[in-house]
Amino acid sequence: MTEGDGMATVELLFSALPEHVRTARLVAAAVARRAGVDEAVLDELRLAVGEACSRAVGLHISHEVPSPVRVVLIEDEKKFSIEVGDDAPHATHVDSSATPGAPTGFGPVVPAQDDGADGEDDMGLAVISGLVDDVEVTADEHGGLIRMSWPTTAAAVLP
Incomplete structure (x- = not known):
C-alpha cells in the first residue's frame, strides 16, 4: 500500500x-470496508468488481494476452475507486450521439461488437452500470x- 498525495x-x-x-x-471488498464504503453497497461492489474482472480475464484469454489483469484500489477523503484494467485490443468506435437503451456514463468510446464476444462485453458493462452509479469505461487498441x-x-465517522 502506498500513501501519496493523501x-x-x-x-x-x-x-x-x-x-x-x-x-x-x-480483496476489493475488504479494502472498501476499511476505506469507509457503506456496508449496504458492499454486495454491489463485489458483484461489479467480479463482472469487471471476469470481463478482463475473458478478453485476455480470447486475445491470448500474457500480461496480468490489473486492479487498483484507490482511497481518498471522499470516495473509494476501483480501476480494472486489461491489455487486450478493443475494436472501438466513437459514439457521436447517445445510443438508445445503452448504459449511460460510459464516455464517448463504446466497444464495438466485432470482437467475437457476441455481446457479452456489452452485457457485462450493462450489469456494472446497473450496480454502480459512478462508472467510466475507456478502451482502445492497447x-x-x-x-x-x-x-x-x-x-463523517472521524471526530
Whole structure:
C-alpha cells in the first residue's frame, strides 16, 4: 500500500484465470470496508468488481494476452475507486450521439461488437452500470479500463 498525495492505493495483479476473480472480489471488498464504503453497497461492489474482472480475464484469454489483469484500489477523503484494467485490443468506435437503451456514463468510446464476444462485453458493462452509479469505461487498441467509484463515510465517522 502506498500513501501519496493523501490517497491510499492498493494494486493487485493477477494471471488471467477465472479462479482469481474471487480473490480480487474479496480483496476489493475488504479494502472498501476499511476505506469507509457503506456496508449496504458492499454486495454491489463485489458483484461489479467480479463482472469487471471476469470481463478482463475473458478478453485476455480470447486475445491470448500474457500480461496480468490489473486492479487498483484507490482511497481518498471522499470516495473509494476501483480501476480494472486489461491489455487486450478493443475494436472501438466513437459514439457521436447517445445510443438508445445503452448504459449511460460510459464516455464517448463504446466497444464495438466485432470482437467475437457476441455481446457479452456489452452485457457485462450493462450489469456494472446497473450496480454502480459512478462508472467510466475507456478502451482502445492497447487495452481497456473500467473505473468505478463509491462514496465513503470515513470523513463523517472521524471526530
